[in-house]
Amino acid sequence: MAVIQIDKDLCTGCQECTKVCPTFAIEGEAGEAQTLVEERCVMCGQCVQKCKSYVSLIDHGKEAYAAKRAERLLPETVQEPLFAAHNVSHLAELIAALNDPNKFTVVQSAPAVRVGIAEDFGLPLGSLASGKMAAALRKIGFDRVYDTNFSADLTIMEEGTELVERVTKGGILPMFTSCCPAWVKYMETNHPQLTKHLSTCKSPQQMAGPVFKTYGAKIDKVKADKIYNVSVMPCTCKTYEAARPEMNASGHQDIDVVITTRELGYLIKYKGIDLATLPDEQFDMPLGEYTGAGAIFGVTGGVMEAALRTGYTLITNKELGNKDLDFTAVRGSDGFRTAAIKIGDLTLKVGIVTNLKNIEPIIEQLKAGTLDCHFVEVMTCPEGCITGGGQPKLLSDVDRQDANDKRREAIYQHDKDLPLRKSHESAAIKKIYAEYLEKPCGHKSHELLHTHYKHD
Numbered sequence: 001m002a003v004i005q006i007d008k009d010l011c012t013g014c015q016e017c018t019k020v021c022p023t024f025a026i027e028g029e030a031g032e033a034q035t036l037v038e039e040r041c042v043m044c045g046q047c048v049q050k051c052k053s054y055v056s057l058i059d060h061g062k063e064a065y066a067a068k069r070a071e072r073l074l075p076e077t078v079q080e081p082l083f084a085a086h087n088v089s090h091l092a093e094l095i096a097a098l099n100d101p102n103k104f105t106v107v108q109s110a111p112a113v114r115v116g117i118a119e120d121f122g123l124p125l126g127s128l129a130s131g132k133m134a135a136a137l138r139k140i141g142f143d144r145v146y147d148t149n150f151s152a153d154l155t156i157m158e159e160g161t162e163l164v165e166r167v168t169k170g171g172i173l174p175m176f177t178s179c180c181p182a183w184v185k186y187m188e189t190n191h192p193q194l195t196k197h198l199s200t201c202k203s204p205q206q207m208a209g210p211v212f213k214t215y216g217a218k219i220d221k222v223k224a225d226k227i228y229n230v231s232v233m234p235c236t237c238k239t240y241e242a243a244r245p246e247m248n249a250s251g252h253q254d255i256d257v258v259i260t261t262r263e264l265g266y267l268i269k270y271k272g273i274d275l276a277t278l279p280d281e282q283f284d285m286p287l288g289e290y291t292g293a294g295a296i297f298g299v300t301g302g303v304m305e306a307a308l309r310t311g312y313t314l315i316t317n318k319e320l321g322n323k324d325l326d327f328t329a330v331r332g333s334d335g336f337r338t339a340a341i342k343i344g345d346l347t348l349k350v351g352i353v354t355n356l357k358n359i360e361p362i363i364e365q366l367k368a369g370t371l372d373c374h375f376v377e378v379m380t381c382p383e384g385c386i387t388g389g390g391q392p393k394l395l396s397d398v399d400r401q402d403a404n405d406k407r408r409e410a411i412y413q414h415d416k417d418l419p420l421r422k423s424h425e426s427a428a429i430k431k432i433y434a435e436y437l438e439k440p441c442g443h444k445s446h447e448l449l450h451t452h453y454k455h456d
C-alpha cells in the first residue's frame with residue numbers, strides 16, 4: 001500500500017527529503033528525481049514536511065496545476081501548492097461516504113490536530129481550536145463527533161496497567177510504547193526479535209475504532225456495519241496502521257479512512273466553512289470526553305507523563321495532588337531523556353526518545369542489556385505528533401520551529417485548563433469499564449484494545 005510517494009514530475013533532486021529521512025529510505029543523485037524505497041520507509045511523512053519542489057497555481061498556471069490536482073484525486077477547491085513528496089490522499093473516498101445516506105459517519109481527531117488546524121485558516125500558530133474543530137466537523141455532516149483524546153485516556157488505563165503488571169510480576173522489561181505506528185513498523189522491519197518489548201496496547205486511533213463499532217454502536221443504536229469510522233490525524237503513517245489486516249476486532253475493519261490535518265483543512269474549505277469564525281461547540285458524549293492526560297499525547301514525553309499520573313495511583317492507591325501532576329523531568333525536546341521517578345517504594349526509571357534518528361544507540365543498549373529503564377516512550381517525529389507528517393506545512397525552518405513551540409505550549413496549556421488531568425478520573429472512562437470493558441487488561445479489553453506484532 002503506497003502511503004508516501006515522491007512525484008518524479010515535480011522532484012528537483014534538492015535532497016531535503018533525504019537529509020530528514022530517519023530510515024535512509026530515499027535514494028538518488030543530487031539534481032535528479034529521488035526514489036523512495038518502500039521496504040525501508042516507515043511512512044512518517046517527514047520528507048513531505050521538508051519537500052520544497054512543487055506545482056502551484058501562481059507559478060505554473062491553472063492547467064498544469066489542475067492536472068496534478070486531478071491526478072491526486074483532490075477536490076477542485078484545493079488551491080495550495082502541491083509538493084513532490086506527498087501522502088496519497090483518501091479524501092475523495094471520505095467525501096463519497098459523507099454523501100452516502102446508508103453510512104453513519106463517526107469522526108475522531110487526534111490531540112495534535114486541534115493545535116494545528118487553525119493555522120490553515122489564518123489564526124495564529126498553535127491556536128487551540130478544539131471547539132471550532134468540533135463545530136466544523138459537525139457542519140461537514142459527521143453523525144458523531146467523537147475524539148481520539150478519549151481513547152488516549154483509554155490507552156493510559158491499559159498501558160499503565162500493563163506496565164505495572166510487567167514491573168511487579170516480572171514481565172519483559174523495558175517496555176516500549178506502541179502508539180506510534182512508524183516506530184512499530186521500524187521495529188518489525190529492523191529488529192523483529194525485540195518486538196516483545198513493545199506494549200501490546202493498540203494506539204489511541206486503533207482503540208477508538210473497535211470501541212466506536214461495538215460499545216458506540218450500542219449507545220448510538222446503529223448497526224456496526226453501518227458505522228464508517230473516520231480518523232483525522234497529524235500522522236501520515238496512521239493510514240498504514242488502520243489498514244493492517246489484524247485491526248478488525250469489531251468484526252469489521254475498525255477504521256475505514258484516515259485523513260491528515262492538512263486534508264481536514266481541504267475538506268473544511270471544500271464545504272465552504274470558515275473555521276476561524278465558527279463559535280465553539282462540544283464533542284459528542286460520552287466518547288468525546290477527555291482529560292489533560294489524553295490531551296498531552298500530542299507532544300514528546302506526553303504519553304509517559306500521562307502514564308505516570310495514573311501509574312502512581314495504580315501502584316500506591318493514592319492520588320497525586322494537582323500541584324504534583326507536571327512531571328517536568330520527562331518534558332523537553334532532547335532526542336533521549338531519562339528520569340527516575342519515585343512512586344511509593346518503587347523508583348521507576350523511564351526514558352523518552354524523540355525523532356527516530358536517535359533510536360539506534362538505544363537499541364544497541366537494549367541488545368547489550370545496559371538500557372537501565374523500566375519504560376521507554378518512542379515517537380518517530382522530531383517533537384512528537386505536533387510535528388507529524390500530516391500537520392500544516394511551513395516551508396521555512398524558522399517558521400516551522402516557531403509553530404512547533406507554539407503548538408507544544410498550547411497542548412500544555414490545554415492540559416492545565418482542563419478540569420480533570422488524570423485518565424482514570426474521566427467519567428467516560430469509568431463508565432466504559434463499568435458497562436462494557438470490565439477492567440483494564442481484562443478479557444474484553446485484550447480482545448478489543450491489544451494486538452500482536454511481527455517477530456522472529
Ligand code: SF4
Nearest residue numbers: 021041042044045047
Ligand atoms: S515517509 Fe519518513 S521514512 Fe518514508 S521516505 Fe519519507 S521521511 Fe523517510
Ligand code: SF4
Nearest residue numbers: 180235380381385388
Ligand atoms: S510521532 Fe506521531 S505523527 Fe509522527 S509517525 Fe509517530 S504517531 Fe505519527
